[in-house]
Amino acid sequence: MEFKPGRIFLLRVPEGEDLLYFVNRFAEEKGIKTAIVKGIGSLRNPVVGYYSEETRGYKRIELVGTFELLTLLGNVSIKDGRPFAHLHVTLGNASGDVFGGHLMRGEVFVAELYVQELLGEPLVRKERGNNLSLWDEEPL
Amino acid sequence: MEFKPGRIFLLRVPEGEDLLYFVNRFAEEKGIKTAIVKGIGSLRNPVVGYYSEETRGYKRIELVGTFELLTLLGNVSIKDGRPFAHLHVTLGNASGDVFGGHLMRGEVFVAELYVQELLGEPLVRKERGNNLSLWDEEPL
């Protein structure tokens, strides 16, 4: 699917916000239907998910402490008629070891967030029978 | 090298595709010479490379199972007259541990792919005598 560039935002998320919840609210309040999201910072007690093809569900991985947010990468598209953020993270601890997964929760200590809105026919997430809401595939 | 923005694509790669091969074919079919590539998703049995300065070659690292694709990051430029994708990945397992390297292979379970085409004088990869094909350096 092809898009045109829309608005660009670069901002610091307030300390104490839940990062995923903030991005969803941000998209809702700004009227963003499609976007690319990126960021760096530091998160407290992040919870990430690993999707298992066997159980057809997400395993929750609860990390304790404050982690460097090395990458926040993902997108906003439409699910159930509303903007929905799908975000993956990598996180570094005090030894430089890295953990990560599908972002479920995480309190912002610092988050420098970049949002590039995209304009065009919205991408819509639909349940695929495996507890995953995905866009239609686009074959070449 | 300075570029102007070209077309923007955001799409779901079909399940079962090899991600690297798909990006190369995508660039070829769309006539993309230069681009930035990003994505998230989930890959099966990814193979990544580590370039060793000592052996002047890539060591293959074969990962078994399905991994969260936490970051796909790289570019498309020209090698041997054709578009060529250079992509690095980070990958998370069911414990939240992260692995990664230079993407060699990986079957798509889910891949949400973003391609930002860049317009300008193409960057060309040339063999540098160490089994690496690189653009010319740009000193300040």
Add this chain to the structure above:
Amino acid sequence: MEFKPGRIFLLRVPEGEDLLYFVNRFAEEKGIKTAIVKGIGSLRNPVVGYYSEETRGYKRIELVGTFELLTLLGNVSIKDGRPFAHLHVTLGNASGDVFGGHLMRGEVFVAELYVQELLGEPLVRKERGNNLSLWDEEPL
């Protein structure tokens, strides 16, 4: 804060440069006040930081050897009247293990660097009483 897109650069950083120092000099020489920075490549003996909320300072993590640069992600904004790069990295070793943190030092073996300039009211970093220089928060 909302921005308009400015110049786009994609280039290979010369081998032997310190990556963080190069990005700062690049921004200074090009007159860039705000930007998004991304890249991949390979770094020698990178040093990364972990910010501790307890000690209110960065712990230095010195990595030895050459690492795949899996993600370079961050931004340029204004600190003390000059452009200042804030960059996080993830790094892979010969086993595919991944390490990372706030980029402090790292000699470029290969670095393919993407800089997207942003035009608008500059974001300014100010000391927050905890040895962190941060932009003002932007509540929703």
